[in-house]
Amino acid sequence: xxxxxxxxxxxxxxxxxxxxxxxxxxxxxxxxxxxxxxxxxxxxxxxxxxxxxxxxxxxxxxxxxxxxxxxxxxxxxxxxxxxxxxxxxxxxxxxxxxxxxxxxxxxxxxxxxxxxxxxxxxxxxxxxxxxxxxxxxxxxxxxxxxxxxxxxxxxxxxxxxxxxxxxxxxxxxxxxxxxxxxxxxxxxxxxxxxxxxxxxxxxxxxxxxxxxxxxxxxxxxxxxxxxxxxxxxxxxxxxxxxxxxxxxxxxxxxxxxxxxxxxxxxxxxxxxxxxxxxxxxxxxxxxxxxxxxxxxxxxxxxxxxxxxxxxxxxxxxxxxxxxxxxxxxxxxxxxxxxxxxxxxxxxxxxxxxxxxxxxxxxxxxxxxxxxxxxxxxxxxxxxxxxxxxxxxxxxxxxxxxxxxxxxxxxxxxxxxxxxxxxxxxxxxxxxxxxxxxxxxxxxxxxxxxx
Amino acid sequence: xxxxxxxxxxxxxxxxxxxxxxxxxxxxxxxxxxxxxxxxxxxxxxxxxxxxxxxxxxxxxxxxxxxxxxxxxxxxxxxxxxxxxxxxxxxxxxxxxxxxxxxxxxxxxxxxxxxxxxxxxxxxx
Numbered sequence: 001x002x003x004x005x006x007x008x009x010x011x012x013x014x015x016x017x018x019x020x021x022x023x024x025x026x027x028x029x030x031x032x033x034x035x036x037x038x039x040x041x042x043x044x045x046x047x048x049x050x051x052x053x054x055x056x057x058x059x060x061x062x063x064x065x066x067x068x069x070x071x072x073x074x075x076x077x078x079x080x081x082x083x084x085x086x087x088x089x090x091x092x093x094x095x096x097x098x099x100x101x102x103x104x105x106x107x108x109x110x111x112x113x114x115x116x117x118x119x120x121x122x123x124x125x126x127x128x129x130x131x132x133x134x135x136x137x138x139x140x141x142x143x144x145x146x147x148x149x150x151x152x153x154x155x156x157x158x159x160x161x162x163x164x165x166x167x168x169x170x171x172x173x174x175x176x177x178x179x180x181x182x183x184x185x186x187x188x189x190x191x192x193x194x195x196x197x198x199x200x201x202x203x204x205x206x207x208x209x210x211x212x213x214x215x216x217x218x219x220x221x222x223x224x225x226x227x228x229x230x231x232x233x234x235x236x237x238x239x240x241x242x243x244x245x246x247x248x249x250x251x252x253x254x255x256x257x258x259x260x261x262x263x264x265x266x267x268x269x270x271x272x273x274x275x276x277x278x279x280x281x282x283x284x285x286x287x288x289x290x291x292x293x294x295x296x297x298x299x300x301x302x303x304x305x306x307x308x309x310x311x312x313x314x315x316x317x318x319x320x321x322x323x324x325x326x327x328x329x330x331x332x333x334x335x336x337x338x339x340x341x342x343x344x345x346x347x348x349x350x351x352x353x354x355x356x357x358x359x360x361x362x363x364x365x366x367x368x369x370x371x372x373x374x375x376x377x378x379x380x381x382x383x384x385x386x387x388x389x390x391x392x393x394x395x396x397x398x399x400x401x402x403x404x405x406x407x408x409x410x411x412x413x414x415x416x417x418x419x420x421x422x423x424x425x426x427x428x429x430x431x432x433x434x435x436x437x438x439x440x441x442x443x444x445x446x447x448x449x450x
Numbered sequence: 451x452x453x454x455x456x457x458x459x460x461x462x463x464x465x466x467x468x469x470x471x472x473x474x475x476x477x478x479x480x481x482x483x484x485x486x487x488x489x490x491x492x493x494x495x496x497x498x499x500x501x502x503x504x505x506x507x508x509x510x511x512x513x514x515x516x517x518x519x520x521x522x523x524x525x526x527x528x529x530x531x532x533x534x535x536x537x538x539x540x541x542x543x544x545x546x547x548x549x550x551x552x553x554x555x556x557x558x559x560x561x562x563x564x565x566x567x568x569x570x571x572x573x574x575x
Contacts, residue, residue: 314487319509
């Protein structure tokens with residue numbers, strides 16, 4: 001069925017009103033030869049032929065399906081139980097949009113409520129919104145919260161240089177024109193020094209301090225002292241986290257964080273060449289009114305039955321206009337559901353098991369690599385499932401060699417931190433077998449001896 | 451609808467008490483907003499405030515509104531209790547629900563109770 005809302009009579013009436021004889025007259029300013037240009041297209045294909053051609057293009061991609069991968073740097077390959085996709089593809093759920101009408105959306109609203117509950121459990125925080133686009137935008141919304149909390153009176157945001165480079169870039173894009181100064185991550189030789197370095201920047205004008213946990217280089221720092229220091233001058237602290245790590249680590253909530261955000265991709269969302277992903281955002285109750293995004297709450301209906309609704313919506317921009325914290329009030333519904341289903345399927349025990357596997361395998365890999373002549377693990381700081389390796393040769397050369405053996409090597413740190421040359425960031429998850437790790441070690445050895 | 455006779459009123463539905471210097475949101479306004487779930491005072495003690503300047507921001511379950519200062523003056527006290535108990539704006543708008551207390555306010559040009567009552571009735575029709 002075609003959906004054309006206007007009848008020919010109505011169209012004629014409109015044309016007459018504006019004084020035009022026929023529809024074509026509206027386009028007379030566009031030269032005739034540009035109206036329907038002859039597109040140089042190949043002959044039409046049947047569905048079968050088109051599918052074969054597209055499959056051919058797709059095969060040109062090297063993927064983690066066919067290769068061994070140690071690439072992470074913010075996106076991680078984990079096993080996704082097949083039930084996740086089956087539940088996502090159910091017609092009742094298959095929309096990315098947040099529902100407004102509780103009368104017809106109890107299932108979706110409940111799934112978002114469960115997602116929010118799971119996120120607060122993982123992070124050790126009190127409230128979670130219904131999600132954001134990705135980890136980077138969630139970090140940016142943390143700045144918006146702090147900005148709104150101090151009503152624009154505090155103008156300094158301290159960003160640790162070991163926050164993901166893309167998150168920092170997004171932060172700068174989001175905060176353009178807000179009169180904020182983002183400091184702390186300027187290029188310098190000791191850019192990989194820990195949180196002590198940024199402590200000295202905290203002052204009365206500091207609205208927010210942003211750190212990452214584990215940080216971009218894979219390291220684990222306890223930010224308890226940093227949080228206390230920020231609070232002394234009344235500022236807030238945001239910790240961007242890898243959610244998988246929180247299954248076995250002290251939560252940022254326990255450290256005294258005010259805002260905990262992160263990339264939810266590791267929770268049941270495939271790598272998909274970089275997106276779509278999921279941003280999660282959690283904070284303390286006292287900041288709930290300054291939090292961006294949708295929020296689902298539990299209530300009772302007129303028959304006293306448990307039910308769910310979008311709540312505290314007056315803080316959002318469609319109602320609060322220019323005084324709202326953010327102009328984002330949509331969420332990443334389908335992917336939030338994916339992570340809720342993933343976590344529910346794994347359960348507390350399974351989730352912890354995934355984290356332990358990652359931790360143990362990564363530590364085995366680090367130990368083996370550290371033994372190879374010319375290679376060393378760059379830090380003795382504790383790490384989770386990713387670590388920096390100081391290499392004897394440029395990372396790009398090593399990676400090229402690894403590719404020849406069907407291995408995607410680690411991330412080249414020098415791309416974002418020019419002073420940190422020849423460093424490779426290696427991620428190991430439960431998906432990497434011992435054989436794969438041993439193969440990586442063997443090829444790395446070879447590279448050094450060539 | 452309650453409209454105390456000793457207070458002065460603005461067209462944007464704030465009240466001003468010339469004897470105490472307190473200002474707040476009228477009963478008419480709180481009823482229009484319905485259940486208020488959040489209130490934030492936008493000025494601090496010691497600030498000077500001018501007539502028409504936003505002094506507080508409130509959110510109800512369905513709406514958000516700003517309240518504006520009824521007069522010029524200096525802020526001597528703000529009602530901290532509203533942060534934790536915004537419902538005071540609904541339950542006691544002219545008492546415990548006061549927002550800001552100022553010094554030096556001049557009520558010239560504001561409506562008295564009977565003018566404000568008429569103004570509310572006009573809008574309800």
